[in-house]
Amino acid sequence: MKAARIHRFGAPDVVVVEDVPRPTPAAGELLIRVAASGVGPWDALIREGRSKVSPTPPLTLGSDLSGVVEEAGPSVSEFKRGDEIYGVTNPQFCGANAQYAVAHANMVALRPSRLSHVEAASAPVxxxxxxxxxxxxxxxxxxxxxxxxxxxxxxxxxxxxxxxxxxxxxxxxxxxxxxxxxxxxxxxxxxxxxxxxxxxxxxxxxxxxxxxxxxxxxxxxxxxxxxxxxxxxxxxxxxxxxxxxxxxxFYAEVSTERLNRISRLFSSGRLTPQVGTLLPLNDVRTAHEMLGGAPHKRGKIVLELNG
Missing domain, CATH: 3.40.50.720 (NAD(P)-binding Rossmann-like Domain)
Structure with missing residues (x-):
């Protein structure tokens, strides 16, 4: 599968799109076929080595995502294969800018039906x-x-x-x-x-x-x-x-419970997603240049993946 990776900390030019093995969900995790994934300021902090929560490289960037459950790991009963979900990957805020990602089941929720995958991926964090x-x-x-x-x-x-x-x-x-x-x-x-x-x-x-x-x-x-x-x-x-x-x-803590509250507001039309520039995965480096000040549309930058 394709994934946006860094092998060392640095400027946007350290970001590469490369082939990596598809991950396997452990207990309490879901394997997600990613339709869309967000790019935010915290991704730049991780890329630059200034995050207090991320692992050291090599790593796959990205935390926000929306997609379809491909496989549920052991002990997961809340979600099943085929469910359309949105949320974040893990407390380390990495792994989502890829065609497949593993996410903690307690950090995702069912995707609000009024939102597209792109809109949903723009919202969680x-x-x-x-x-x-x-x-x-x-x-x-x-x-x-x-x-x-x-x-x-x-x-x-x-x-x-x-x-x-x-x-x-x-x-x-x-x-x-x-x-x-x-x-x-x-x-x-x-x-x-x-x-x-x-x-x-x-x-x-x-x-x-x-x-x-x-x-x-x-x-x-x-x-x-x-x-x-x-x-x-x-x-x-x-x-x-x-x-x-x-x-x-504080640092944001995305959870199923909090996402469900947000979902109800989206579903009732009381919240409107704020999507900005939409890019393919291969242009993830451009997305990071936008985080650094390059021109882009107002709203959250989103990568479109499997569709």
Whole structure:
């Protein structure tokens, strides 16, 4: 089978597509015939050797996937051959950019019928990340106000939709070119950080979701109410300047239970997938160049495999 591999850490040119043996599922695992697989910023961290969870090379890149169960390993009863599923491969976030992949059965779910394989493969990590930021670590409640830093990004776009569905007031902090996009997703208030300082433009908020980090994250502490929460997926630095607020950093944990929650929202039409550039597996190196700044469409980059 064909797979996107690295044999050493480095720039996008270390990525190669090569023939490797088809994997065999162990206990608790599924062998998936992959129809589509996502490419995200964490894949670049793995490729560069900066991930804290991935194994050392040689390895197959990719975590998000959608496809069909080819074989269920021992002790798996929730899924069977022929089931169409989506999710991620494993806690090491590798192995999905291939024609066949092994996935932990407790990290996938049945594919929502309203979504194509490409749409489903775009969603798992970023949608679950947004869910966890809001409801598990941010403890968001109806009528609270959430400010989203980087709201036009892939995680931010899901966070806006999830927050709106839950009855929160949403403030999106974006660039000028992204204003209409986040308004279309439902954001009630939009701050253009290129023309104004958001800490001077918004009322105090209950929750800040940070997908940006750096100085922007630091300044956001000033808009939190006492007792508020800042949830970040990019920075674990404590907020020592505000002892009356709480800061949280976490790594996304994709599970069947969380995916099923997301699936119900997709199936009801309350969530819309955000697919960006679509490429064949042979162009996976191009996808990694896009992660590094090369032009691409808004939304999640997805590789199309077996179809």
């Amino acid at each position: 970023i949608a679950v990340t947004a869910w966890q930021m809001l409801f598990e670590h941010g403890n968001a409640k109806p009528d609270q106000t959430v400010m989203i830093l980087g709201a036009a990004g892939n995680v931010g776009a899901y966070a806006i939709q999830l927050a709106m569905n839950a009855g929160l007031q949403v403030i999106s902090v974006v660039r000028s070119k992204d204003i209409e996009y986040v308004k279309a997703l439902g954001s009630q208030t939009v701050v253009n950080y290129q023309s104004s300082e958001f800490q001077d433009a918004v009322r105090p908020v209950d929750l800040v979701l940070d997908t940006v980090g750096g100085e922007t994250r630091k300044r956001s502490s000033g808009v939190l109410k006492s007792g508020g929460v800042l949830v970040s997926v990019v920075s674990a630095d404590p907020m020592s300047e505000r002892p009356d607020v709480r800061s949280v950093f």
